[in-house]
Amino acid sequence: MTTLEEHIAAAHPGADLGQTKDGTVFWRVSAGMIGDAVTLLQRAGVDRFLDLTAVDDPTRDDRFELNYLFYTSTGKRWFRLKARTNGDAPSITAQFAGADFYEREVFDLFGVRFVGHPNLTRLLLPDDWQGHPLRRDEPLGGEPVDFTVTRDVYGT
Amino acid sequence: MPAEAMSAPSDLPPIVRDGERDTKDGAAAWALSRLQDWSREKSLWPATFGLACCAIEMMASAASKYDLARFGMELYRASPRQADLLIVSGRVAQKMAPVLREIYDQMPSPKWVIAMGDCAACGGVFNNYAIIQGVDKIVPVDVYVPGCPPRPEALIDGIIKLQQRIGMGHRRS
Numbered sequence: 001m002t003t004l005e006e007h008i009a010a011a012h013p014g015a016d017l018g019q020t021k022d023g024t025v026f027w028r029v030s031a032g033m034i035g036d037a038v039t040l041l042q043r044a045g046v047d048r049f050l051d052l053t054a055v056d057d058p059t060r061d062d063r064f065e066l067n068y069l070f071y072t073s074t075g076k077r078w079f080r081l082k083a084r085t086n087g088d089a090p091s092i093t094a095q096f097a098g099a100d101f102y103e104r105e106v107f108d109l110f111g112v113r114f115v116g117h118p119n120l121t122r123l124l125l126p127d128d129w130q131g132h133p134l135r136r137d138e139p140l141g142g143e144p145v146d147f148t149v150t151r152d153v154y155g156t
Numbered sequence: 157m158p159a160e161a162m163s164a165p166s167d168l169p170p171i172v173r174d175g176e177r178d179t180k181d182g183a184a185a186w187a188l189s190r191l192q193d194w195s196r197e198k199s200l201w202p203a204t205f206g207l208a209c210c211a212i213e214m215m216a217s218a219a220s221k222y223d224l225a226r227f228g229m230e231l232y233r234a235s236p237r238q239a240d241l242l243i244v245s246g247r248v249a250q251k252m253a254p255v256l257r258e259i260y261d262q263m264p265s266p267k268w269v270i271a272m273g274d275c276a277a278c279g280g281v282f283n284n285y286a287i288i289q290g291v292d293k294i295v296p297v298d299v300y301v302p303g304c305p306p307r308p309e310a311l312i313d314g315i316i317k318l319q320q321r322i323g324m325g326h327r328r329s
Contacts, residue, residue: 124251125250125251125286126250126251129250133285133286138285139285140283140284140285141284141285141286142279142282142283142284142285142287142289143279143283143289145283
């Protein structure tokens with residue numbers, strides 16, 4: 001039986017594969033390739049979408065790193081897909097319907113626009129909210145409290 | 157009720173009184189309004205409105221070990237239209253704020269609000285974009301119960317303090 005890695009290596013020689021600290025294999029792709037990569041994973045037996053998160057690093061040009069987590073129920077193994085983007089990414093809702101709300105959440109909190117999503121509106125915050133609060137350059141909000149430890153945060 | 161309990165302490169907000177409660181309307185009207193206060197005090201009906209972890213303590217207060225029913229306030233109503241006490245038990249998210257205000261507006265007057273726990277009082281540890289920094293920004297609060305979360309004894313104490321005020325005619329709406 002061919003493993004996931006062999007499937008990927010056959011289709012994309014020189015694919016950027018790696019391993020996270022917990023031992024999960026990940027595949028780093030460019031943002032434009034997400035759709036193709038997910039199609040390939042589905043053909044290779046990945047049948048469950050589990051999670052989509054993002055990490056923001058404003059010092060990079062492509063500041064958002066999308067982190068997809070998949071599961072293969074026949075092979076009983078996890079798989080991660082990583083892609084960096086500057087604000088646009090293709091939606092995978094057509095391939096995995098479960099990605100619908102996750103993409104809306106990442107759009108809501110990070111402002112990543114998922115092109116091709118059927119209903120890309122805010123999920124958690126009110127519809128008239130301004131900004132995307134999990135971006136690192138967003139203000140923290142709340143009320144300034146003058147403790148020694150909070151002076152750096154609020155500049156008080 | 158002893159006489160000294162009839163006069164409100166000076167640190168309370170101004171007491172809204174019905175016109176009929178004025179002693180110039182006569183002793184009968186006065187006695188009737190005392191009876192009204194007493195009946196309101198002795199049967200508070202809180203709205204079932206659990207927001208966060210404080211709601212667990214609120215449920216424990218109503219359950220058999222602490223038993224709010226001893227003080228005549230066990231009847232949690234599922235509809236705000238039948239309730240006269242709103243226990244804000246937990247942190248209020250910005251998205252929840254209009255819901256909470258609507259529930260408060262749906263409650264018939266007279267009505268009272270208890271801010272249970274630090275989050276409802278001032279935002280608690282959640283000093284960020286998502287949480288209302290104190291529920292008194294959207295509804296008037298009569299009693300604050302500190303704690304994270306407050307024990308059932310603390311909540312019961314807060315409700316009893318509110319009852320004492322209600323018995324003295326204190327109401328804000």
